[in-house]
Amino acid sequence: MALGVESGLSWPGSHGGYRKQEGQRQRGQGKPTWGLPRAKKRLLWQLLLCAFGVLGLYLYGLHIVRYLEGLVPMGICPTDTRPLLGDNFTGGLRHWARPEVLTCTSWRAPIIWDGIFDPHEAEQEARRQNLTIGLTVFAVGRYLEKYLEHFLESAEQHFMVGQSVVYYVFTDRPEAVPYIALGQGRLLRVEPVLRESRWQDVSMARMHTLHEALGGPLGQEADYVFCLDVDQHFTGNFGPEALSDLVAQLHAWHYRWPRWLLPYERDKRSAAALGLGEGDFYYHAAVFGGSVAALRKLTAHCALGQQRDRERGIEALWHDESHLNKFFWLYKPTKLLSPEFCWDQKIGWKPEIHCPRLLWEPKEYALVRN
Ligand SMILES: CC(=O)N[C@H]1[C@@H](OP(=O)(O)OP(=O)(O)OC[C@H]2O[C@@H](n3ccc(=O)[nH]c3=O)[C@H](O)[C@@H]2O)O[C@H](CO)[C@H](O)[C@@H]1O
Numbered sequence: 001m002a003l004g005v006e007s008g009l010s011w012p013g014s015h016g017g018y019r020k021q022e023g024q025r026q027r028g029q030g031k032p033t034w035g036l037p038r039a040k041k042r043l044l045w046q047l048l049l050c051a052f053g054v055l056g057l058y059l060y061g062l063h064i065v066r067y068l069e070g071l072v073p074m075g076i077c078p079t080d081t082r083p084l085l086g087d088n089f090t091g092g093l094r095h096w097a098r099p100e101v102l103t104c105t106s107w108r109a110p111i112i113w114d115g116i117f118d119p120h121e122a123e124q125e126a127r128r129q130n131l132t133i134g135l136t137v138f139a140v141g142r143y144l145e146k147y148l149e150h151f152l153e154s155a156e157q158h159f160m161v162g163q164s165v166v167y168y169v170f171t172d173r174p175e176a177v178p179y180i181a182l183g184q185g186r187l188l189r190v191e192p193v194l195r196e197s198r199w200q201d202v203s204m205a206r207m208h209t210l211h212e213a214l215g216g217p218l219g220q221e222a223d224y225v226f227c228l229d230v231d232q233h234f235t236g237n238f239g240p241e242a243l244s245d246l247v248a249q250l251h252a253w254h255y256r257w258p259r260w261l262l263p264y265e266r267d268k269r270s271a272a273a274l275g276l277g278e279g280d281f282y283y284h285a286a287v288f289g290g291s292v293a294a295l296r297k298l299t300a301h302c303a304l305g306q307q308r309d310r311e312r313g314i315e316a317l318w319h320d321e322s323h324l325n326k327f328f329w330l331y332k333p334t335k336l337l338s339p340e341f342c343w344d345q346k347i348g349w350k351p352e353i354h355c356p357r358l359l360w361e362p363k364e365y366a367l368v369r370n
């Protein structure tokens with residue numbers, strides 16, 4: 001800061017700026033009868049425009065801002081668009097099929113949008129590899145009654161249909177898990193957990209619990225695992241096109257925001273801290289996935305970061321999500337899911353959201369959180 005002030009004072013151009021202002025003032029003084037009304041008129045116009053702006057924002061609220069946000073470009077793919085790390089589920093991707101959005105990252109990982117992949121090719125490839133795909137979900141406290149049944153029923157309709165799937169439901173009340181009729185080749189396992197007293201701790205404790213589980217029978221049974229929030233439900237096909245070594249979800253509210261505005265943890269004391277020039281995208285902790293080995297690393301990193309913060313008496317802004325974002329900055333995901341894979345209807349209609357696969361449930365924190 002001190003350097004900025006100093007350099008600002010000694011900046012040679014600044015003197016020129018002052019001289020110009022003085023000159024303008026002198027010109028104004030020379031013609032008092034013309035200058036004053038013109039300045040008043042300008043002020044009147046500015047006030048009117050401001051009033052219209054405020055009225056517009058008041059009447060149409062965030063919609064205007066969100067509409068304008070759609071005009072912010074997402075960036076362009078590097079010239080060499082061959083996806084990184086030989087993505088073996090989607091085969092060749094048709095990056096050009098969605099010219100209005102970003103379909104790959106600067107490190108050449110694909111961003112999966114509707115229309116750039118062939119779902120049948122991905123399904124066949126997953127079946128050929130005889131994969132078992134895990135889906136972990138936590139339903140602790142009132143989240144169980146409120147969300148779990150709809151989440152699981154919709155997963156039966158849309159999540160990895162035709163594949164071997166194991167649901168792992170982590171809960172403090174195993175006896176209250178609803179009965180769901182499961183399709184062929186699909187299993188549900190209930191994993192008991194202790195209930196943390198603060199909802200923030202329930203959310204963050206997932207990292208440690210998942211780390212342990214991935215090192216145990218779950219990690220032996222599943223090849224790839226998706227870790228999801230329970231307060232959402234499937235509405236479209238969420239298939240093997242989403243599989244990769246390390247998968248991150250673009251956050252529906254932030255995918256067009258400039259990097260410096262993203263809600264990363266900025267407190268340097270936190271293990272999750274990212275500086276102003278750091279971070280690629282803002283990822284949503286409600287969906288992440290990957291191979292068992294990659295997820296062991298991710299969960300270890302986040303659990304350790306959370307523990308360090310706790311020891312220092314601090315908590316990251318968005319809890320586990322802040323630590324997840326730090327991890328994905330340090331270790332780049334090999335595949336990104338577009339916001340179509342986890343969409344919030346509250347945002348309103350967006351031309352680029354063709355087929356939402358998961359929808360957020362309305363937030364009813366007063367009902368489910370302590
Ligand atoms: C977009 C966003 O803001 N995301 C963050 C926000 O999500 P959310 O506001 O979506 O958090 P949330 O209430 O869904 O909690 C995360 C998940 O933890 C589980 N759960 C949580 C509490 C509880 O009492 N019982 C229970 O089962 C459940 O699976 C839930 O879906 O806040 C969370 C907690 O800070 C995480 O930081 C999320 O990343």
Ligand SMILES: [Mn+2]
Pocket residue numbers: 229230231286
């Ligand atoms: Mn959630």
